[in-house]
Amino acid sequence: MSGAEAVMRRDFAARERHAPDEAQVAALTGLAARVRELTEAVVHTDVDPAEADAVAAEIAALTARLTAARREHPPVAALGADGRLRHLANPVSGELNPIAPPVLLEIVPDGGGVRAEFTLSDVYEGPPSFVHGGVSALILDQLLGAAAAVNGTPGMTATLELRYRRPTPHGVPLTAEAKVSRVDGRKTYVDAAITGPDGKATVQATAMFVMPQG
Numbered sequence: 001m002s003g004a005e006a007v008m009r010r011d012f013a014a015r016e017r018h019a020p021d022e023a024q025v026a027a028l029t030g031l032a033a034r035v036r037e038l039t040e041a042v043v044h045t046d047v048d049p050a051e052a053d054a055v056a057a058e059i060a061a062l063t064a065r066l067t068a069a070r071r072e073h074p075p076v077a078a079l080g081a082d083g084r085l086r087h088l089a090n091p092v093s094g095e096l097n098p099i100a101p102p103v104l105l106e107i108v109p110d111g112g113g114v115r116a117e118f119t120l121s122d123v124y125e126g127p128p129s130f131v132h133g134g135v136s137a138l139i140l141d142q143l144l145g146a147a148a149a150v151n152g153t154p155g156m157t158a159t160l161e162l163r164y165r166r167p168t169p170h171g172v173p174l175t176a177e178a179k180v181s182r183v184d185g186r187k188t189y190v191d192a193a194i195t196g197p198d199g200k201a202t203v204q205a206t207a208m209f210v211m212p213q214g
């Protein structure tokens, strides 16, 4: 077993013991949603420096209240009612993670991979009016990895190739889909794309996932 694999196994085992129950998940999901609104407000606010300082002091007090009961690690995953793994703190799909939009994935039946419908606010803006290319890459990596996992052939992202065909707009409904194209031993090849409201792909991606040895 490699050193990296040993670390991952140890961490996963430790974090599973701290899986939050459904009532806590529901409350923390609401908390994360309010923090997303806060982030949006911070990015757009035009308050004067004194008001910004006052709000910062109140937020520091709220942070201290949350830190009073602090987990050693974020929760990694929990089993949903449908028996599927939910990545609660994942930076793309995690409903408990305020930096996640969140992009919630659904499994497409009959081996169709995974898909998601989502809207990105201008908090994720790169070029004016458009989504940051790194954010698109983050979202696609998640979908590609989930498609590999749902196929029963999960792995670590070994390669990720992106083609930015046209700018991805924010503030409008987007669709992303990913599907396994080929499995070769420990390697799984997956294709994905983000599509705009006009039905045209804005970003296309191909990736190879490798299941670590052992």
Ligand SMILES: CCCCCCCCCCCCCC(=O)SCCNC(=O)CCNC(=O)[C@H](O)C(C)(C)COP(=O)(O)OP(=O)(O)OC[C@H]1O[C@@H](n2cnc3c(N)ncnc32)[C@H](O)[C@@H]1OP(=O)(O)O
Residues within 6 Å of the ligand: 004, 084, 085, 105, 106, 107, 141, 142, 143, 144, 145, 146, 149, 150, 155, 156, 157, 158, 159, 186, 187, 210, 211, 212, 213
């Ligand atoms: C509803 C949804 C459910 C959700 C479920 C979960 C969703 C989760 C979504 C999460 C999504 C986010 C996911 C993330 O963020 S994963 C985080 C980002 N990725 C990493 O950090 C990966 C770091 N790298 C590694 O850990 C190792 O290098 C890996 C595991 C990749 C391979 O180390 P290992 O020691 O095992 O490999 P090997 O040397 O025996 O080689 C094996 C074969 O592979 C070929 N090879 C290897 N690397 C490369 C490369 N870079 N390009 C081309 N080829 C490569 C190699 O030539 C050989 O081929 P062959 O000679 O046999 O032909």
